[in-house]
Amino acid sequence: MNLRYRARVLPEWRDPARVAEGLLAEERFGFWLDAGAGATSGPTYLGIASTVATAHRPTNSVLVHAGDAVAQTLTPDASLPDLHAVLESVLEGAAVTAADVPGFGGGWIGFLGYEYGAELVGAPAADSRPAALPDAGWMLADRLLAFDHAARTVTLIEREDLAEDPRWASPVERSVGNPLLAGLGEEPAAELPAAELPTAESSTAHWRHSAAEYRTLVERCRTLIAAGEAYQVCLTNEVTVTGEFDSLALYLRLRALSPTDRGGYLRFGDSALVSSSPETFLSVDDARVVTTRPVKGTRRRDADPERDALLAAEVVADEKERAENLMIVDLMRNDLGRVSELGSVTVSELxxxxxxxxxxxxxxxxxxxxxxxxxxxxxxxxxxxxxSMTGAPKHRAMLHLAALERGPRGAYAGAFGYRDARGPLELSMIIRSILVEPGAARVGAGGGITILSDPEREYAESLLKARALLRVLGVAEPA
Structure with a gap:
């Protein structure tokens, strides 16, 4: 069967945050690719799915779900030699015709986790966790709302074989019962003062590596670099917060406290990804132009405008930060050069x-x-x-990271976004993200280590990157 999508513009503008709760809260497979609170440009896509393909490294299998049931289990063979080949055969084998609209007109929304990528590189990786997000997962959209923030229009895109649903044709804006939305204006999250976010100082978190251990690992990375084992190693830490969390509520909090134009919420059954990532991993347009925007080099913000401007100038002038960024630029130039037209790889911004x-x-x-x-x-x-999340050279850096980090990253350091049935791709990095699973939420944070790295500064940077995420979870920042 050739699955086709239809599209129609709805008569009135709706705010994504105000309709999300009514449309996504009860769905086991749903997504929200978000241009951000108060956005005045760019698209937001919010929708649901019933057909889902997930990859699982422990069983070396790809499961195709129809609703809550597993309809098919596929494993590698002579013609499809690894999990990636099997998963791609499912995604590319689906006969899907997108709606004739700008941006995403239908297809797959999902993510790839870090350990899934380790297999592609041929590097060792820690075992995946039980009861967590799969190693990779893609959902085939049933219906979605596409919000054009510049034009202030909402387009309903849905499969032609599905009956119309009045909840999607005329979505209801809600604020009652949600303390983050009640009494706020049209763009609620943009107007929500950070001080009003809920906190719970008594909440506790467990870090995989203590402060002292992380500093020691930074020194070990510097020793490896000095020995010629790598130019840069992107070391990460993980903090686990135990408890049961409402993933959609977490995302509403996160987009209020840490706004970005590449936010995301993906729910796969009992687990979810909640992200305020600012980084574009891969974008492929209709003309097959691919763009990647590596982020390396960080400074905190400051409430004083003059001090804030000095910090911004400091990061671009810092020799270590510039070298760190340039190494990843060179790595990505090499990666793209393997699949691109001769001479087409350029650095348009540095x-x-x-x-x-x-x-x-x-x-x-x-x-x-x-x-x-x-x-x-x-x-x-x-x-x-x-x-930007491995280091350089990629294989050698990942080989050492497997020994240094002593545990899986899961979805963290992977990528999420959409694959339009017409060919375009839009993937963001899974950083500044919370991985929600039954009984726990997990946050990854770290940075790129070079020979010029200072262990104390690197540890402070990892805390800075985790700060907003931990606050969303109600956890006090470590001393």
Whole structure:
């Protein structure tokens, strides 16, 4: 069966945050790719799914779900030699025709986890956790709302084989019962003072590596670099907060406290990804131009405007931060060069400072044109996981990270977004994110280590990156 999508513009504007609770709260498979609170440009996509494909490394299998039931179990064979080949055969084998609309018109929404990427690189990886998000997962959209924030329009996109649902054709805006929305204006999260976010100082968190251990690991990375084992190693830590969490409520809090134009909420059954990522991993447009924007180099924000401006200038002038960013730019140029037209790989921006709610970041932009025979799966095989979360050279850095980090990253350091049935791709890095599972929430944080790294500064940077996420979870920042 050829699955086709239809689209129609709804008569009135709706705020994504106000309709999300009514449309997503009870759904086991849902997504919200978010242009952010108070957005005046860009798209937001909010929808649900019933057909889902998930990859699982412990069983070396891909499961195709129809609703809550597993309809098919696939494993590698002679023609499909690994999990990536099997998963791509499911995604590319689906006969899907997107709606004729700008941006995402139908197809798959999902994520790839870090350990899934380790297998693509041929590097060792820690075992996946039980009762967590799969190693990779993609959901085929049943219906979604596409919000154009510049035009202030909402388009309903849905499968033609599904009966119309009045909840989606005329979504109801809600604020009653949600303390984050009650009494606020049209763009609730943008107007919500951070001080009003709920906190619970008594909540506790367990860090995989203590402060002293993390500093020691930074020194071990520097020793490896001095020995010629790598140029950069992207060391991460993980904090686990026990408890039961409402993942959609967490996302509403996160978008209020740490706004970004690339936010995301993906729910796969009992687990979910909640993200305020600012980083573009891969974007492929209709002309097959691929863009990646590695983020390396961080400074905190400051309430004093003059001090804040000095911090922004400091990050771009810092020799260590510039070197760290440049190494990943070179790595991504090499990755894209393997699948791109000869001579098409360019660096259109180098060492640009971008400012977000919590931090200033150093960002560069690499672009190329994919060769005609290259499919999305081929691009992912050579470029994932992103060099900004591994280090350089990629394989050697990941080899050492497996020994240093002593545990899985899970979805953290992977990528999430959409694959339009017409070919375009939009993936963000899974950083500044919370991984929600039964009984726990997990946050990853870290940074790129070079020979110039200072262990105390690197540890402070990891805390800075985790601060907003822990606050959303009601956890006090470590001393």
């Amino acid at each position: 060492h640009v400072v971008e400012t977000y709610a919590q931090v200033h970041q150093l960002v560069s932009t690499v672009r190329s044109v994919l060769r005609p025979e290259v499919e999305v799966g081929d691009l992912l095989r050579v470029a994932f996981p992103a060099g």
